[in-house]
Amino acid sequence: MEKLIIHGGLSITQEKDSSDFEKNKVLRLIASESFDILVKKNAKKSVLHAIMMMEDNPIFNAGTGSKLQSDGEIRMSAALMDGNKNIFSGVVNIKNIKNPIAMAEILSKEENSVLSGDQANEFCKKHDIPDHSPFTIYRLNEFKKSCSGKHGTVGAVAIDRRGFVIAGTSTGGVGCEIPGRVSDSPTVAGTYASKKSGVSCTGIGEQITRQAVAAKIVTRVDDGMKLNNAVDKTIFEANKFNYSFGLISLDSEGNIEIGKTASISELYYAFCDGEVIRSFMV
Numbered sequence: 001m002e003k004l005i006i007h008g009g010l011s012i013t014q015e016k017d018s019s020d021f022e023k024n025k026v027l028r029l030i031a032s033e034s035f036d037i038l039v040k041k042n043a044k045k046s047v048l049h050a051i052m053m054m055e056d057n058p059i060f061n062a063g064t065g066s067k068l069q070s071d072g073e074i075r076m077s078a079a080l081m082d083g084n085k086n087i088f089s090g091v092v093n094i095k096n097i098k099n100p101i102a103m104a105e106i107l108s109k110e111e112n113s114v115l116s117g118d119q120a121n122e123f124c125k126k127h128d129i130p131d132h133s134p135f136t137i138y139r140l141n142e143f144k145k146s147c148s149g150k151h152g153t154v155g156a157v158a159i160d161r162r163g164f165v166i167a168g169t170s171t172g173g174v175g176c177e178i179p180g181r182v183s184d185s186p187t188v189a190g191t192y193a194s195k196k197s198g199v200s201c202t203g204i205g206e207q208i209t210r211q212a213v214a215a216k217i218v219t220r221v222d223d224g225m226k227l228n229n230a231v232d233k234t235i236f237e238a239n240k241f242n243y244s245f246g247l248i249s250l251d252s253e254g255n256i257e258i259g260k261t262a263s264i265s266e267l268y269y270a271f272c273d274g275e276v277i278r279s280f281m282v
């Protein structure tokens with residue numbers, strides 16, 4: 001049976017504002033629309049649709065509405081993992097395009113499936129991908145004020161009726177990072193899937209990378225561990241370092257699991273298992 005889970009990032013602070021509730025509402029709508037695509041088409045199309053919708057909505061930190069790096073430029077990253085074909089593809093620090101996740105999908109057909117920086121943009125030009133400014137006044141003000149603000153990386157994991165698992169993640173980074181800093185999202189630490197499970201992470205990229213979070217959970221499940229135990233063990237290990245991240249995951253038996261370390265106050269997610277759409281801040 002088809003399942004889909006999506007996330008819209010996390011919050012480290014306890015403060016809630018109207019954007020949190022808006023995010024929840026939007027996630028619900030996107031989960032519902034993308035679930036339809038999952039049923040009518042497949043897991044890859046559903047994950048791409050969900051992530052593109054979130055990239056196009058400026059309340060999320062991905063695509064339009066991405067955060068600014070410390071030089072005032074926006075550089076975006078995204079990855080897609082096809083668990084059935086064992087293909088990982090992505091873009092790192094790409095500029096001025098609308099949908100980084102769509103580029104990750106194009107690259108999944110190339111031998112060199114992860115591209116970065118100016119060369120990633122040159123590749124877009126060769127494929128006639130039009131320029132698009134992801135800039136928003138809201139992110140500029142956030143950048144000028146404090147370099148902080150809410151996170152809002154996006155991700156999706158789906159399994160279709162053939163049992164194919166796809167995971168994807170897209171981000172504008174943490175904001176105010178050293179130009180060119182590489183996030184976890186376009187690496188196997190932030191986005192990973194196999195025939196048995198898939199994971200998408202959000203949070204402090206360096207910490208997610210140090211623990212190889214997504215790849216580790218998927219490997220544990222491949223080796224026979226139950227998804228809930230694999231997630232719990234990974235979160236337990238991260239809490240020992242006081243790390244800050246969250247994740248969404250599902251497995252080929254149809255289990256859905258959420259994980260977040262102790263320091264995270266909210267993880268925004270929604271899922272659909274065919275009967276109901278649920279959206280949460282946990």
Ligand code: ASP
Binds near residue numbers: 182202206
């Ligand atoms: N993981 C992303 C990064 O480190 C940020 C986030 O998920 O909020 O770039």
